[in-house]
Amino acid sequence: xxxxxxxxxxxxxxxxxxxxxxxxxxxxxxxxxxxxxxxxxxxxxxxxxxxxxxxxxxxxxxxxxxxxxxxxxxxxxxxxxxxxxxxxxxxxxxxxxxxxxxxxxxxxxxxxxxxxxxxxxxxxxxxxxxxxxxxxxxxxxxxxxxxxxxxxxxxxxxxxxxxxxxxxxxxxxxxxxxxxxxxxxxxxxxxxxx
Numbered sequence: 001x002x003x004x005x006x007x008x009x010x011x012x013x014x015x016x017x018x019x020x021x022x023x024x025x026x027x028x029x030x031x032x033x034x035x036x037x038x039x040x041x042x043x044x045x046x047x048x049x050x051x052x053x054x055x056x057x058x059x060x061x062x063x064x065x066x067x068x069x070x071x072x073x074x075x076x077x078x079x080x081x082x083x084x085x086x087x088x089x090x091x092x093x094x095x096x097x098x099x100x101x102x103x104x105x106x107x108x109x110x111x112x113x114x115x116x117x118x119x120x121x122x123x124x125x126x127x128x129x130x131x132x133x134x135x136x137x138x139x140x141x142x143x144x145x146x147x148x149x150x151x152x153x154x155x156x157x158x159x160x161x162x163x164x165x166x167x168x169x170x171x172x173x174x175x176x177x178x179x180x181x182x183x184x185x186x187x188x189x190x191x192x193x194x
Contacts, residue, residue, distance in 0.1 A: 005056070006034045009063045016068070025102055028070045036074040037063055041087075050080060054087035062089040070102070071095045079181070090181075093192035100152065107157070111150035111191035112136070116143040122163055131161050145169070145186060148194040164194045 013030050016022035024030065041050045041059065051059065062080055066089045071077040077095030081088050091099070093111065100109045112134060114120045119135035131149055149163040164172075172193050173182050182189045 005060070006031075006038055009060060009067065010034055012064060013067045022068065024067075025070045028072075030067050032074070033067060033072045034063060036072060037066060037080070040073050041080060050082055050087060053085065054082050055085045058086040058088070062087045065089045069095070069099060071098065081178075081181070083178075091192075093188045096192055105154050106152055107155050108153045109150065111148060111194055113145050113187050113190050114147040114149065115140040116146050118146075120147070120149075122161075129161055129163060130159070131163070145190055148190040150191070150194045162194055164190075169193050 010030055013022065013024075017024065043049060066073070066078050069078075069091065071089075071091060073080070075094065075098075077092055077098055079090045079092060081090055097109055097111075100106055114134070115136065117140045118137060119133055121131070121133040123130055123132040131151070134149070145166055147163065147165045148169060149161060151159045151161045153159045169190050173179060173189070176182065
């Protein structure tokens, strides 16, 4: 990716802001995100740079997707993954949290992984699933993941929970083209999945 490509993507985003009403987070710098992406995509430490390996059109689409979502690779909010000669931008757990926290009615969002022998109890309140108790233990961190849960808290303090068993998580992962990221970062990917 040359400076011309960075400039082109930046200009496309500016056109979308001015002509199509694209709204980016106020603290988001498209230029900084694109320059960070350039450094990652031109990295030669793992062999051929992704810029040389991937089709330029797919690189542009991946960068546009990153910018439209207001994500920064410098903050580990997204990854660039090659599928053959096609580059895809995938939002990370941190990116998903960033996107959800920007919603006007969201106060907080959290995801946790449950390991074997952690204390974890669910229940129901007014017909809605809630997490009643979660007590992780340092000794259990290397034990197998048995599930994950997430909650979103609105401005009124109400929480909405999602709970997934390891079987649910594995089913979700089975649809991935590759399991490289899930195998290398199972905790983060379990949180992202839930």
